[in-house]
Each structure stands twice: as C-alpha cells, then as structure tokens.
Amino acid sequence: MSRQLSNFPGGLHLPGHKELSVGEAVAAAEIPNRLIIPLHQHIGAAAEPLVEAGQKVLKGEMLAKAKGFVSAAVHASSSGTILAIEDRPVAHPSGLPALCIVLETDGEDVWCERHPVEDYHSLDPSALRNIIRDAGIVGLGGAGFPAYIKLNPGARTAVDTLILNGAECEPYITCDDRLMRERADEIIAGARIMRHALQASKSLIAIEDNKPEAIASVREALERLDIDDIEVVEVPTRYPMGGEKQLIKVVTGKEVPSQGLPLDIGVVCHNVATAAAVHRSVELGEPLISRIVTLTGGVERPRNLEVRIGTPIEELLPQAGGLSANVERLIVGGPMMGFTLQHREAPVVKTVNCILAATREMDASRGPVRPCIRCGACAEACPVSLLPQQLYWYARAKDFDKVQDYNLFDCIECGCCAYVCPSNLPLVQFYRFAKTEIWSQEREKKASDLARERHEFRTARIEREKAERAARMARKKAAVKGDQGTGDNAKKDAIKAAMERAKAKKEGAGTQPKNTEDLTKEQRRKLAEAKARREKALKDQAPNGASGGKEEK
Amino acid sequence: MLDMLTAILAIAGLAIVFGLLLGYAAVRFKVEEDPVVDQIDSILPQTQCGQCGYAGCRPYAEAIAAGEAEINLCPPGGENTMLALADLLGRDPIALDEEGKPQPKMVAVIDEDTCIGCTLCVQACPVDAILGAAKQMHTVIESECTGCELCVDPCPVDCIEMKPLEETIQTWKWPYPVVVEQRKR
Numbered sequence: 161m162s163r164q165l166s167n168f169p170g171g172l173h174l175p176g177h178k179e180l181s182v183g184e185a186v187a188a189a190e191i192p193n194r195l196i197i198p199l200h201q202h203i204g205a206a207a208e209p210l211v212e213a214g215q216k217v218l219k220g221e222m223l224a225k226a227k228g229f230v231s232a233a234v235h236a237s238s239s240g241t242i243l244a245i246e247d248r249p250v251a252h253p254s255g256l257p258a259l260c261i262v263l264e265t266d267g268e269d270v271w272c273e274r275h276p277v278e279d280y281h282s283l284d285p286s287a288l289r290n291i292i293r294d295a296g297i298v299g300l301g302g303a304g305f306p307a308y309i310k311l312n313p314g315a316r317t318a319v320d321t322l323i324l325n326g327a328e329c330e331p332y333i334t335c336d337d338r339l340m341r342e343r344a345d346e347i348i349a350g351a352r353i354m355r356h357a358l359q360a361s362k363s364l365i366a367i368e369d370n371k372p373e374a375i376a377s378v379r380e381a382l383e384r385l386d387i388d389d390i391e392v393v394e395v396p397t398r399y400p401m402g403g404e405k406q407l408i409k410v411v412t413g414k415e416v417p418s419q420g421l422p423l424d425i426g427v428v429c430h431n432v433a434t435a436a437a438v439h440r441s442v443e444l445g446e447p448l449i450s451r452i453v454t455l456t457g458g459v460e461r462p463r464n465l466e467v468r469i470g471t472p473i474e475e476l477l478p479q480a481g482g483l484s485a486n487v488e489r490l491i492v493g494g495p496m497m498g499f500t501l502q503h504r505e506a507p508v509v510k511t512v513n514c515i516l517a518a519t520r521e522m523d524a525s526r527g528p529v530r531p532c533i534r535c536g537a538c539a540e541a542c543p544v545s546l547l548p549q550q551l552y553w554y555a556r557a558k559d560f561d562k563v564q565d566y567n568l569f570d571c572i573e574c575g576c577c578a579y580v581c582p583s584n585l586p587l588v589q590f591y592r593f594a595k596t597e598i599w600s601q602e603r604e605k606k607a608s609d610l611a612r613e614r615h616e617f618r619t620a621r622i623e624r625e626k627a628e629r630a631a632r633m634a635r636k637k638a639a640v641k642g643d644q645g646t647g648d649n650a651k652k653d654a655i656k657a658a659m660e661r662a663k664a665k666k667e668g669a670g671t672q673p674k675n676t677e678d679l680t681k682e683q684r685r686k687l688a689e690a691k692a693r694r695e696k697a698l699k700d701q702a703p704n705g706a707s708g709g710k711e712e713k
Numbered sequence: 714m715l716d717m718l719t720a721i722l723a724i725a726g727l728a729i730v731f732g733l734l735l736g737y738a739a740v741r742f743k744v745e746e747d748p749v750v751d752q753i754d755s756i757l758p759q760t761q762c763g764q765c766g767y768a769g770c771r772p773y774a775e776a777i778a779a780g781e782a783e784i785n786l787c788p789p790g791g792e793n794t795m796l797a798l799a800d801l802l803g804r805d806p807i808a809l810d811e812e813g814k815p816q817p818k819m820v821a822v823i824d825e826d827t828c829i830g831c832t833l834c835v836q837a838c839p840v841d842a843i844l845g846a847a848k849q850m851h852t853v854i855e856s857e858c859t860g861c862e863l864c865v866d867p868c869p870v871d872c873i874e875m876k877p878l879e880e881t882i883q884t885w886k887w888p889y890p891v892v893v894e895q896r897k898r
Contacts, residue, residue, distance in 0.1 A: 200882070250882070252882050252885075253887070254880075254882060254885040256880060256881065256882050256885055258881075258882050529892050529893060529894055530894055531894045558889075583894075585892065586890050586892065589887065589890040590890055592887040593886070593887040593888065593889050593890060595887075596885070596886040596887045597886055597887075599886075600884065600886050601793075603884070604758070607759075607859075608757070608758050608759040608760075608859075609759070610857070611758075611759035611760065611761065611840050611857075611859045612754070612759040612770070614840040614841055614842070614857065615759065615761050615769065615770075615839050615840050617841070618839065618840065618841050
C-alpha cells in the first residue's frame with residue numbers, strides 16, 4: 161500500500177447486506193421466449209432501428225444504430241425473429257412505455273459473424289473507439305453513459321490516470337464483486353484496451369476493502385499475467401465511495417470541478433464491468449448483449465445471474481427462487497439510489513445492475529415524516545458538501561433560481577441526507593422534483609424562443625408580401641394610366657420596331673441559302689448540276705411565256 | 714473683471730461642448746424601444762394565442778409595459794408567468810382568471826382524411842406550423858405547434874382537433890413529493 165489515499169466529506173457507513181447474494185457463482189440466466197429490447201437504454205438519443213417486423217436476426221446482430229454523438233447501438237441478445245417494434249413498459253421511475261424491439265427467440269442462440277481484433281495495439285485509438293461504439297457499450301455501473309465518449313479525451317487534455325471503479329458501495333449489490341472474483345482476466349484485458357484508447361499514463365483498479373476476495377482475485381490475475389502497470393487500490397468502505405467524483409477524490413486527491421468532468425483534471429473513470437465488456441467487444445467481437453444482475457433482498461435464493469439484455473424482470477424472479485411472501489415492491493438498483501419498478505414485465509437493460517425485492521420490514525424501518533428541525537445532520541452527511549437543508553426549503557417552495565444558487569445540479573442523489581434525516585424527510589425526492597422541473601422549464605423556454613422567432617419571421621414575411629403587392633399594384637396602375645397619355649409612344653415604338661424587324665427578315669430570306677457552307681464535294685457537285693439544269697430549263701422556257709419568273713419564286 | 718469674464722466664457726464653452734456631446738449621443742445611441750417590453754416578452758410563452766385579448770404576445774407585453782393590462786391574463790403561461798411578471802415589474806401577484814387556469818399543453822392535429830385543403834388554417838397559424846397548399850392535404854408540424862387553437866375556428870370542415878401532448882420518458886417530471894408531517898406531542 162504505497163498510495164496515499166485522500167478522503168471525501170460526509171458519507172456513511174451502511175450495513176452492506178452483501179453476504180446475501182455474494183456466495184454463489186454467476187450463472188447464466190435462461191433465455192426467455194421473448195426479449196424486449198428498448199431502443200433507449202443509455203444517456204443520450206435513442207438508437208435508430210435497422211430491422212423490421214418479421215425479419216430473422218442472429219445473436220449479436222445490430223438491431224438499432226447509434227443516432228447522433230451521444231447514443232449507443234442496440235444488439236440482438238439471442239437469435240430469432242423480430243415480432244414488432246412498439247411501445248412497451250420499461251424500467252423507468254415514471255412507468256411510462258418506450259419504443260422497444262420485441263424479439264421472439266428460436267432457442268438456437270446462433271451467433272452472427274464476429275470480427276475479433278487480433279492485436280488492438282495495431283489499431284489507432286479512434287478505430288478502437290468505433291468498435292466500442294458499434295458494440296453498444298455504455299457505463300455498466302448504472303448511469304449508462306456511452307463508453308466510447310469517455311474513451312475520447314479529445315485534443316485538449318492528456319489523460320493522466322484511468323481509474324476502474326470496482327468500489328460497488330451501495331448495499332445489497334454484488335454483481336461487480338462476483339465479476340472481479342470470476343473474470344479478473346477480462347477486466348484487466350479491458351483495462352489495457354481502454355488505456356491504449358486513452359493513451360493514459362497510469363491505470364488502476366479501485367476496490368472497497370470489504371471485498372477481500374475480489375482484491376485477491378485481481379491481484380492474483382495481475383501476477384499471473386505478469387502485468388505491473390495496473391495497480392490495485394484498496395479504498396475504505398464508505399458510501400458513496402463508488403460515486404465517480406468521490407472515488408477520484410479518494411484515489412488521486414484531486415477534486416472534479418463543480419459542473420465539470422473528470423477529464424478536466426486528467427482522469428477518466430470506468431466501471432469494471434464496462435472494462436470487461438470492452439475486452440469482449442474488441443478481442444472476441446461480441447457486442448454488449450448481456451450483463452450480470454444481482455437478484456437479492458426478499459427472494460428465496462439471492463444470487464447473481466448473467467442476463468440477456470431484454471429479459472423481462474418477472475421471468476428472472478423464479479430463477480432466484482421466487483419472491484418471499486412479504487415483498488412489497490421491486491427496486492431497480494440499490495436501496496439508496498434505486499427506484500421502484502412499476503411494471504414487472506419491463507426488461508433488464510444495460511443499466512440494471514440489481515433487482516432488489518424490498519420487504520415490508522425494510523420499508524417499515526423508516527418512521528413517519530416530521531417537520532425539519534434544522535439539525536444539520538444532512539449537511540454533515542453530504543459527500544458533495546452541499547447544504548441539503550437549504551436545497552430542501554427552496555425546492556419545497558418551488559424557488560428554482562435559489563435552489564440552483566445552492567448548486568442543486570452538483571447533487572448526485574446518493575440519498576445520504578435522507579438516510580440520516582431524523583425527521584425522515586424524503587429529501588432526494590424534492591431534489592429530483594426540482595431538477596426535472598428546471599429541465600422542463602428550460603425546454604419550455606427553448607420552445608417559446610423558437611415560437612417567437614417563427615412568429616417574428618412570419619410577421620416580417622406578411623409585411624414584405626404586402627409591400628411587394630402594393631408595389632406591383634402601383635406599377636400596374638402606372639402602366640394603365642400611361643396607355644392613355646404619354647406611355648403609348650413607347651408601345652407604338654415597340655410595334656414599329658417589331659414590324660421593321662419582321663420586314664428585314666422577309667427581305668433577307670431567300671436571297672442566299674444559309675446552309676451552303678460545309679458541304680461535301682459530292683453535294684456541291686449535285687448542287688451545281690441542279691443549278692445548271694434549272695438554268696437550262698429557264699432558257700428553254702423563256703420564249704414560251706413569262707410565267708417562269710413566278711415559278712422560280 | 715477679466716477673471717470673471719474668463720470664468721463665464723470657460724463655463725459657457727464647457728456647457729456648449731457637453732450639450733453637443735449629449736445631443737449627439739441621444740441621436741446616435743437612441744434606444745429604439747422600451748427595453749422592459751423585451752423583458753416582458755421574453756417571459757411570455759409565445760403561443761401568440763390572443764387569449765389575453767391582445768393580438769399576440771408582443772402587443773400584450775407592450776400593454777403591460779404601458780400599464781394598460783393586468784399581469785394575470787395569460788392562460789398558457791399560468792401561475793409561473795404571472796409570478797415572473799410580478800417579480801420583474803415589482804407588482805403584486807394577482808390570482809389568475811377563472812377561465813385563465815392553466816390547461817395541459819395541447820397540440821393541433823388535422824384529420825387528414827377530412828381536410829379539403831382550403832389553406833385557411835395555414836393562414837391562421839401564427840408560427841407557420843401548418844404545412845399545406847391549396848387543394849392539398851394539410852398537416853401540423855407537432856414540434857412547432859404552440860397549441861394556441863387559432864387554427865380550430867377557421868376550419869370549414871372541423872377537421873382540426875386539439876390533443877393533449879403525451880408525456881414521454883424524456884419529458885416526464887418527478888411529482889412534487891406528498892409529505893404529511895406528523896408533529897410529536
């Protein structure tokens with residue numbers, strides 16, 4: 161342990177509950193009869209479908225391509241037939257439906273043609289990023305930001321450190337822990353590819369010290385593969401250590417600026433599962449079609465499953481032994497940052513790391529809500545050094561200017577403030593309400609600016625058309641008036657000129673044929689013969705009468 | 714005597730110079746319009762619907778600036794607009810009219826089978842959001858429609874309907890938390 165670790169403010173020591181699901185090795189989940197694959201599983205624009213209903217697809221085939229810069233492709237998680245592209249319920253706090261590709265699996269699970277890269281060192285970083293982009297890889301820690309963008313530092317910054325985030329700080333979740341224990345080689349291979357894409361000078365894997373097996377596994381793999389340029393950093397167990405900015409602060413001692421990106425301080429942070437997915441996409445040619453999901457809480461057999469993207473969540477529950485009797489609701493994500501699932505037929509998407517069955521006892525542990533007593537416990541717990549109490553008052557009063565003055569948008573919604581609140585106030589809900597309300601107002605402002613622009617343009621256009629019509633009328637009027645007075649001289653002149661032109665043309669015609677140039681010898685000879693014949697005929701006719709001249713014409 | 718004269722001349726000279734300078738500046742940097750009108754106009758939702766009784770958002774903004782209109786006449790803007798106007802102008806907030814209660818955001822939808830292509834709605838649309846030509850089917854560009862309803866009345870075959878804009882995952886907002894606070898006795 162040579163590295164000097166720093167610290168972040170606030171944070172909590174939470175009961176982990178990780179022992180529930182961590183014991184069993186990751187098993188492959190069953191392939192469902194129908195996969196429901198949403199087009200929008202990431203931050204950014206929804207993917208654009210490339211297939212249509214009735215089409216047969218193979219496992220790994222691209223179903224929809226990334227649209228725009230911030231977007232990610234979507235692939236068939238198994239082989240089968242596309243049934244429809246339609247609105248289906250998805251895992252989102254709103255419970256609203258979204259456009260999904262419904263794929264009926266044929267059970268054969270046949271791969272499409274894969275194109276593994278033999279030696280990624282020979283590719284330049286941008287080609288590597290394109291592979292990762294087309295493989296549809298997004299941040300698998302939960303946020304779902306397209307990974308290739310975070311592997312593209314641009315010309316402005318040199319990347320100093322690549323951090324692989326294996327902290328997994330939220331209670332109950334063990335999918336990254338299992339991944340590090342079982343597939344450390346894949347994570348390491350992915351880390352090397354990412355490092356090449358970023359041209360980063362250092363790379364390290366940060367793991368919370370409550371996962372000694374994972375740490376040992378990664379260390380063992382590094383030793384076995386004889387790799388000494390990736391460091392394993394053991395970080396203390398404290399929620400939210402896995403927050404990107406918190407982890408960077410602890411590992412490097414540097415703070416990401418407010419509203420800034422880790423890249424601003426030369427750091428890039430990726431989840432360990434993202435690294436494994438990058439390895440699979442580049443070195444095996446496999447796009448992101450499955451992920452490890454923790455099924456835990458009130459299920460009979462808590463465990464981790466490797467789940468195909470698009471598997472309905474309700475079909476996973478029997479594979480974890482089914483729900484206990486006292487389960488009230490399902491949470492997507494962990495108990496701190498997750499949200500309640502509204503429709504159990506919603507599919508697993510790339511960002512779903514955990515399905516937590518919340519029992520009545522878990523939900524009842526929070527007491528009744530009481531008024532804020534201004535104790536300040538929330539401010540002490542906040543890992544971003546915000547003033548949650550002030551944010552609460554202003555969000556509650558819908559004072560959206562003030563709430564932004566108190567840096568609402570630096571809030572990571574970790575839930576520490578609400579956890580420690582002795583009055584049990586649902587603080588994070590107020591912040592989420594304020595954030596979405598502000599975004600909505602911004603959208604409305606944009607729409608009204610556009611409407612103003614269009615209205616002004618229309619008004620100007622109508623004015624211009626009116627002026628043009630008036631000018632045209634004025635011209636016409638002047639012309640009509642002119643006919644009776646001075647104007648008809650011009651008309652007469654025009655007629656006269658036209659008559660003269662016609663006359664001149666008439667006179668000019670007939671005297672000299674215009675098509676006598678460029679004739680061949682043969683044609684000239686024939687012409688001369690015809691002329692001679694005509695003259696001879698004329699001579700013969702001349703004594704007989706004067707009609708010849710007329711005929712000649 | 715001479716000192717006094719010099720002083721008077723100097724002051725008079727300065728007065729003339731500054732007078733000319735100010736006069737020039739007044740012409741050169743003339744403010745075309747009352748800037749407060751722009752500020753009011755930027756708060757209004759720009760639906761151009763005329764529900765306030767004025768010909769559009771800008772005329773209403775001018776009327777407010779002139780003190781001729783109340784600040785609670787804009788139904789599309791609702792309470793937020795009224796409060797923003799009260800804040801900007803230092804006036805007291807007033808409750809919205811009974812009929813001025815905000816409604817869900819709507820868009821016009823043309824029943825394309827019924828449309829006879831008369832172009833009356835195209836002419837009525839204040840933001841050029843309807844596409845169509847004479848004797849050709851018309852359609853509304855949904856993203857540009859402000860939901861002002863001005864196209865509904867002119868239609869001779871009643872084929873335009875106002876439909877509420879459907880909420881999507883992108884436009885969804887977290888609801889205001891319902892908190893029932895219990896006080897300890």
